[in-house]
Amino acid sequence: MKTERLTVHGIDLEVFRGGSGDPIVLLHGMRSLSADARFPALLSAHGAVTAPSLPGFGDTARPKDFDTIYDLVHLTRAILDAVPGGDITLVGLSFGGWIAAEVAAGGHPRLKRLVLVDPVGIKISDRQTADILDVFNRSPAEVRAAEWHNPDRYAPDFDEMEDGGIIRHARDWDALCLYGWHPYLYNPRLKDWLGRIAVPTLVVWGESDGIVTPVYGRAFAGLIPGARFETIANAGHHPDVEQPEELTRSIAAFVGG
Amino acid sequence: MQLWFHNENTYPFVPKEVLDAADSVRASLPGRLLDPKIAADLFHECMDESLLCDDVGINIVSIEHHSGINSLYGASPIILGALARQTRNVRILSQGTLISLRNDPVRVAEEYATADVMLRGRLDIGFVKSGDSEMASNNANPVGNLERFWEAIDLITAALKNQDGPMRWEGKHYAHRHINLWPRPYQQPHPPMWAATGDPDTSRELGRRGMVNSVVLRGIEGTKRAWNAYREARVEAGLPEAPLDRFAYAAFVYVGDTDEEGIEVGSKLLWFLNTSLKQAPQFSKFLPGRMPAEMAPQVYRTKPRPGETRVARPADGLIGMTAEQAIQRQIMFAGNPDTVFKQIMAAYDALGGFGHLIFIGRSGYLTHMEAEKGIRMLAKEVLPRVREATRG
Numbered sequence: 001m002k003t004e005r006l007t008v009h010g011i012d013l014e015v016f017r018g019g020s021g022d023p024i025v026l027l028h029g030m031r032s033l034s035a036d037a038r039f040p041a042l043l044s045a046h047g048a049v050t051a052p053s054l055p056g057f058g059d060t061a062r063p064k065d066f067d068t069i070y071d072l073v074h075l076t077r078a079i080l081d082a083v084p085g086g087d088i089t090l091v092g093l094s095f096g097g098w099i100a101a102e103v104a105a106g107g108h109p110r111l112k113r114l115v116l117v118d119p120v121g122i123k124i125s126d127r128q129t130a131d132i133l134d135v136f137n138r139s140p141a142e143v144r145a146a147e148w149h150n151p152d153r154y155a156p157d158f159d160e161m162e163d164g165g166i167i168r169h170a171r172d173w174d175a176l177c178l179y180g181w182h183p184y185l186y187n188p189r190l191k192d193w194l195g196r197i198a199v200p201t202l203v204v205w206g207e208s209d210g211i212v213t214p215v216y217g218r219a220f221a222g223l224i225p226g227a228r229f230e231t232i233a234n235a236g237h238h239p240d241v242e243q244p245e246e247l248t249r250s251i252a253a254f255v256g257g
Numbered sequence: 258m259q260l261w262f263h264n265e266n267t268y269p270f271v272p273k274e275v276l277d278a279a280d281s282v283r284a285s286l287p288g289r290l291l292d293p294k295i296a297a298d299l300f301h302e303c304m305d306e307s308l309l310c311d312d313v314g315i316n317i318v319s320i321e322h323h324s325g326i327n328s329l330y331g332a333s334p335i336i337l338g339a340l341a342r343q344t345r346n347v348r349i350l351s352q353g354t355l356i357s358l359r360n361d362p363v364r365v366a367e368e369y370a371t372a373d374v375m376l377r378g379r380l381d382i383g384f385v386k387s388g389d390s391e392m393a394s395n396n397a398n399p400v401g402n403l404e405r406f407w408e409a410i411d412l413i414t415a416a417l418k419n420q421d422g423p424m425r426w427e428g429k430h431y432a433h434r435h436i437n438l439w440p441r442p443y444q445q446p447h448p449p450m451w452a453a454t455g456d457p458d459t460s461r462e463l464g465r466r467g468m469v470n471s472v473v474l475r476g477i478e479g480t481k482r483a484w485n486a487y488r489e490a491r492v493e494a495g496l497p498e499a500p501l502d503r504f505a506y507a508a509f510v511y512v513g514d515t516d517e518e519g520i521e522v523g524s525k526l527l528w529f530l531n532t533s534l535k536q537a538p539q540f541s542k543f544l545p546g547r548m549p550a551e552m553a554p555q556v557y558r559t560k561p562r563p564g565e566t567r568v569a570r571p572a573d574g575l576i577g578m579t580a581e582q583a584i585q586r587q588i589m590f591a592g593n594p595d596t597v598f599k600q601i602m603a604a605y606d607a608l609g610g611f612g613h614l615i616f617i618g619r620s621g622y623l624t625h626m627e628a629e630k631g632i633r634m635l636a637k638e639v640l641p642r643v644r645e646a647t648r649g
Contacts, residue, residue, distance in 0.1 A: 065429065067401065136393075136399075136539060136544075136545065137393055137539060138539065139280060139537060139538070139539060140538055140539060140543060143539075158554075158557040158558050158559070159558050159559055159560065163554040166553045166554040166557050166558070167550045167551055167553055167554065168550075169553065169557075170550035170553035170557070171550045173543070173545050174400055174545045174546050174550060176545070177398065177399065177400045177545035177546065178398065178400040178401060178545070178546070181398040181399075181400070182396065182398060
């Protein structure tokens with residue numbers, strides 16, 4: 001993937017681009033993507049992928065007072081307006097899945113398909129039960145175990161990372177907290193509007209996801225008319241990192257079919 | 258110089274093995290570990306210590322911290338209300354309701370106006386930025402905390418000053434359609450305002466606003482950094498030089514009959530540093546918004562890389578300190594009256610003077626009787642000499 005800059009609504013975005021054909025917009029999850037990430041590269045065999053780093057994440061500066069989900073949803077709509085080509089497949093990972101679902105619930109003239117991978121964004125359980133593991137309130141060890149199927153292989157190891165990677169991680173963490181602190185990673189009203197999603201939708205879930213479990217995933221998919229629900233074995237909250245080939249195969253089948 | 262008594266009302270009576278096993282002694286210890294009967298005794302002892310201060314001419318700081326053994330004063334306005342009724346003479350500094358944690362600053366302004374009226378104008382208002390585990394305890398987004406802090410101060414100030422009927426506020430973080438305090442504050446246009454910070458950027462803003470800058474347990478160098486920033490900002494803004502009453506230095510203080518007694522009892526105050534600061538990593542090193550992302554490599558890694566200089570947060574350097582080290586770093590003054598007088602004056606001279614000394618006079622296992630003795634000794638044997646030496 002190539003790292004480029006894209007200006008949308010006056011905001012200078014870091015974007016990763018690759019592939020050709022019908023446009024695919026990929027929204028990152030709790031952490032920004034990178035030019036050498038495996039999944040975007042695999043996905044680019046199936047279309048022209050544009051993967052922006054949302055403001056505050058990665059190498060995209062956050063404009064003053066840009067600090068709500070409302071801002072992110074409007075920006076994403078502007079990104080869909082800006083990418084070249086025809087109808088768009090919108091893919092959202094985790095936190096980006098929430099943004100993608102919000103955009104799709106509102107509708108967009110170029111949106112052709114929606115893919116949500118372990119998304120957050122809705123509230124299912126009773127008021128004393130959290131659906132989404134609170135990554136800002138639980139021990140790092142508990143979060144690590146919940147987040148990954150194979151944490152020893154995939155979880156970030158700060159002692160091994162270079163400064164740039166850690167700084168990027170810290171920026172992502174701050175941005176996620178800013179947007180998602182309260183209510184914690186969900187919009188209390190989104191559940192009632194998911195039924196407005198009018199494009200074919202695939203919901204994919206890592207079987208070992210302990211941040212948001214497959215039970216939550218099934219409920220999420222059940223609220224979107226006609227949505228297909230699939231799970232991926234040997235993957236936690238980030239199938240794009242732990243099983244990029246499987247995830248790509250699943251999306252390719254959905255796009256092709 | 259004004260002297261202020263500061264007591265966080267700590268609860269040290271949780272077994273050591275429980276504290277050692279817990280990842281955090283703030284925010285997360287189960288409530289069953291607290292005996293309400295002991296807590297009741299502590300509240301009344303601490304109130305009595307404040308009333309003793311009122312008798313001997315030492316001002317009182319009323320503080321707020323949440324959900325930990327480090328302080329039982331979570332519901333700070335209630336303590337302030339009790340002090341407002343019970344005291345007769347000295348000034349009370351509420352330092353303070355943690356405003357960036359409260360959703361409605363107008364309510365805070367209302368509490369402060371009420372307290373100031375009850376106190377017949379003896380209230381000082383201090384602002385504290387908060388952080389760490391209190392973000393979890395109070396459900397407050399740690400990212401943007403400073404922005405809320407300043408907007409809340411602006412809103413509280415405007416609400417206290419307003420005497421012209423309902424006013425409106427439509428800020429970034431707070432919106433209120435009908436602000437009209439009854440009673441308005443006793444002092445006009447509002448009680449004196451302070452803020453506790455050792456962060457030079459925050460001190461700069463305090464300097465521009467002319468608020469009192471209290472610095473807590475930062476020692477001489479850390480305090481100098483803050484106050485230099487305060488003074489520089491005033492010069493840059495073309496404002497007159499700030500008088501010494503804009504600066505408050507805070508340290509542990511214990512005065513005994515002898516040096517041995519002063520140090521032996523005073524060293525009990527260090528429980529605060531050595532036991533009550535432990536916080537889980539998600540509330541400390543990994544808390545979002547706590548430091549610029551550029552500092553993350555040295556904070557996130559478990560061990561430094563070759564040649565890396567570590568910049569610890571201020572509190573990290575305080576854990577595990579002995580009485581001798583604390584005295585040497587000038588965050589504790591302890592000994593007989595003459596020794597403590599000299600220690601205070603050494604800090605005073607090193608800093609070019611200050612108008613207020615806040616003394617942390619009770620913490621941890623230091624008893625009520627010991628605290629009262631320290632207060633009496635300080636008031637009788639040290640305070641007159643300090644006042645004399647710093648007059649003019």
